[in-house]
Amino acid sequence: MKELVREPCLPGKWIMKNIDAPIIEIFSTFQGEGSFIGQRQIFVRFAGCNLNCSYCDTNNSKSIKSGKMMSVDDVLAEIDKIKTPDCDTLSFTGGEPSLYPEFINQLASKTNLKILLESNGTLPDNIDSMERLDIVSMDIKLPEHLDGQYSERFLDNEIQSLNLLIEKSIPVYCKIVVLPTTETNTIKKVIEKLKDKTVGDFKIIIQPSSPIEKWKNLNSKLFKFSEIIGKDFDVYVIPQMHKILNIR
Ligand code: SF4
Numbered sequence: 001m002k003e004l005v006r007e008p009c010l011p012g013k014w015i016m017k018n019i020d021a022p023i024i025e026i027f028s029t030f031q032g033e034g035s036f037i038g039q040r041q042i043f044v045r046f047a048g049c050n051l052n053c054s055y056c057d058t059n060n061s062k063s064i065k066s067g068k069m070m071s072v073d074d075v076l077a078e079i080d081k082i083k084t085p086d087c088d089t090l091s092f093t094g095g096e097p098s099l100y101p102e103f104i105n106q107l108a109s110k111t112n113l114k115i116l117l118e119s120n121g122t123l124p125d126n127i128d129s130m131e132r133l134d135i136v137s138m139d140i141k142l143p144e145h146l147d148g149q150y151s152e153r154f155l156d157n158e159i160q161s162l163n164l165l166i167e168k169s170i171p172v173y174c175k176i177v178v179l180p181t182t183e184t185n186t187i188k189k190v191i192e193k194l195k196d197k198t199v200g201d202f203k204i205i206i207q208p209s210s211p212i213e214k215w216k217n218l219n220s221k222l223f224k225f226s227e228i229i230g231k232d233f234d235v236y237v238i239p240q241m242h243k244i245l246n247i248r
Contacts, residue, residue, distance in 0.1 A: 021103040022047035022067025026078040032242030034137045035173050040087040049096040053145045061095035072106045093118040098126040108132040121158040128164050136172040159197045166200035173203045187225050195232045203234040210243040
């Protein structure tokens with residue numbers, strides 16, 4: 001295992017000092033979340049995350065140790081094997097792929113596929129150092145996602161990431177995972193700050209946490225969240241499709 005160099009967590013850079021990265025899996029399936037839901041994509045799932053969210057559905061990707069060290073060329077070879085005519089996008093997911101900006105830069109420079117980054121947005125310096133991003137899906141974390149470890153700095157850093165992407169004209173949308181326990185006041189506070197501190201337009205996707213059955217008697221909450229966000233942003237409510245279809 002090569003060394004992960006951690007310069008202070010927030011704000012700061014977490015970078016690999018080489019171009020290998022710990023990869024959990026490379027696979028092709030339909031995008032199950034966000035703006036490109038239903039589109040066939042190739043996913044490269046990185047191991048390692050700087051957060052520890054309570055709702056995380058990829059728990060095995062939080063630790064760097066769960067990945068296999070692979071070179072850029074090894075990953076490209078795997079991508080070539082599974083590429084299909086209906087797929088033109090490479091989705092970097094995790095874990096937290098922005099831990100590996102140099103690896104992503106090298107990989108992006110060697111493929112014609114579009115690059116989608118799925119990120120928690122809390123490492124703006126790393127996101128800033130990525131040279132080719134075609135679209136970014138950025139999570140906005142809520143206090144209840146992080147069981148007492150939440151800090152206002154997470155939102156500040158997410159806003160910093162959003163603003164630098166907007167300034168570079170890189171398309172970005174935000175995703176807020178809501179739990180049945182999420183309060184309307186929490187959403188109000190976050191939206192207020194996003195409205196005040198961001199420098200351009202982006203859409204916001206409310207993603208009700210899975211399984212969707214938990215929302216059976218809570219639909220009114222989703223309408224309320226949508227109304228709060230919709231005053232200032234383009235808003236959609238989109239559940240995880242892959243969980244409903246029971247696909248990867
Ligand atoms: S940021 Fe994403 S990968 Fe990391 S713990 Fe949270 S949900 Fe899981």
